[in-house]
Amino acid sequence: MALVSHGGAGGSAVPLSCPVLTGDNYTIWAIKVEANLDAQVLWEVVVPTEDAAAAVIAKKDKPARAYLFGGLAEDILLQVSSKKTTAEVLASLKARFVGAxxxxxxxxxxxxxxxxxxxxxxxxxxxxxxxxxxxxxxxxxxxxxxxxxxxxxxxxxxxxxxxxxxxxxxxxxxxxxxxxxxxxxxxxxxxxxxxxxxxxxxxGGERREDQLLLTAAQWEARRRARGGGHDHDDGGSSVDSGARGRRGKCWNCGVRDHFSRDCPEPRKEKALLANVDDEPALL
Missing domain, CATH: 1.10.1200 (Non-ribosomal Peptide Synthetase Peptidyl Carrier Protein; Chain A)
Incomplete structure (x- = not known):
């Protein structure tokens, strides 16, 4: 059974079918049923108002009860079919699915x-x-x-x-x-x-500081691999033994891969003056 909802004076009729109560959807079913009955001014048969006449309630109760029966599965319908009013039907269903x-x-x-x-x-x-x-x-x-x-x-x-x-x-x-x-x-x-x-x-996504630092470290490694490193140990700087693997040019023999202090060749003097035999004498 479906109730017919009127949209006011001159409004079109809209059928309000009763949702089917399966036993697992009681909460949603009860919400929909209350809304549909209230839309048809039939909810007062369940919760009577102070000025509601008994004769009016009795007249509205029959269509409301029939509406509920149209939304019950057969096994549930048989258990509440003996209830004579809409309020009794709803109370019985609530007691079953909600409990005492x-x-x-x-x-x-x-x-x-x-x-x-x-x-x-x-x-x-x-x-x-x-x-x-x-x-x-x-x-x-x-x-x-x-x-x-x-x-x-x-x-x-x-x-x-x-x-x-x-x-x-x-x-x-x-x-x-x-x-x-x-x-x-x-x-x-x-x-x-x-x-x-x-x-x-x-x-373009998040940029993390550790990624930027890693890029800087990679750039330094590339610079050293291309010969960008220099040997500065002759100036008295302290370099540990682990730094010997760095690529640099020995100032003593001109060969790479070791520092001048570790050079196996005899140490040469660094002359800053020009060879007098190759240059004309100064007057």
Whole structure:
């Protein structure tokens, strides 16, 4: 069975089919059913208003009950078919799928534990993780409890990845996390994440200091390999034995691969004056 929703005076009729209750989707089913009945002003048969007349409620109860039966699987329908009012049908279904007070308390305790252990998985996006937290709030509501926005905000800020830590610090500094809306915090985190992604693309990726230092070291090695190193030990500088492997030119014999102090050839004097036999005499 489907209810017919009217869009006001002169509006077109829109059929509102009842979702099927399978046993595993009670929370979502109950939300949809309440919305559809409320749209047809039939929810007052479940929660009567102060000025609702008994005759009016009795008249509306029959289509509301028939609407519910149209969304029940056969095995579930047989168990509630003896209920005469819509309120009795819904109460019976809630008792079966939600449980009595003790069962409700136990389920609520389990749900709190699940919420405390909830973390953002490696492959989750912010939207996916936010839906998990919002789903927890819906489960709380189905058990008659409330998951406050402050708890949801704290869970979100405490469990997001490290790359969003800067945004988290800004939110905690400039917003009151006890009163700020969950959707607003989610929007701020998403905006920061998108801005960071655009910045990385604009800069061509992150540049790390250790990579720059490595490049400088490679450049020095290339310079020395091409003969850029010099032997300065004759000037009295202290060089350890490990430096003997550097490529340099011996000032004594002119051969590379060793320093002049280690040269096996006899040491030559460095004459700074010109050979008088090769140059004309000065007058």
């Amino acid at each position: 007070d003790r069962v409700r308390a136990a389920r609520l305790s389990t749900l709190r534990g699940d919420f405390d252990r909830l973390v953002m998985a490696d492959g989750d996006t912010l939207d996916v993780y936010a839906r998990k937290i919002s789903g927890m709030a819906a489960k709380y509501a189905s058990l008659g409890a409330t998951l406050e926005d402050a708890e949801m905000v704290k869970k979100l800020l405490d469990t997001v990845p490290d790359d969003l830590y800067t945004a988290v610090a800004g939110i905690e500094q400039f917003c009151d996390v006890e009163t700020v809306c969950f959707d607003e915090v989610l929007g701020r985190l998403k905006a920061f994440q998108e801005r960071s992604a655009r910045r990385k693309v604009a800069l």
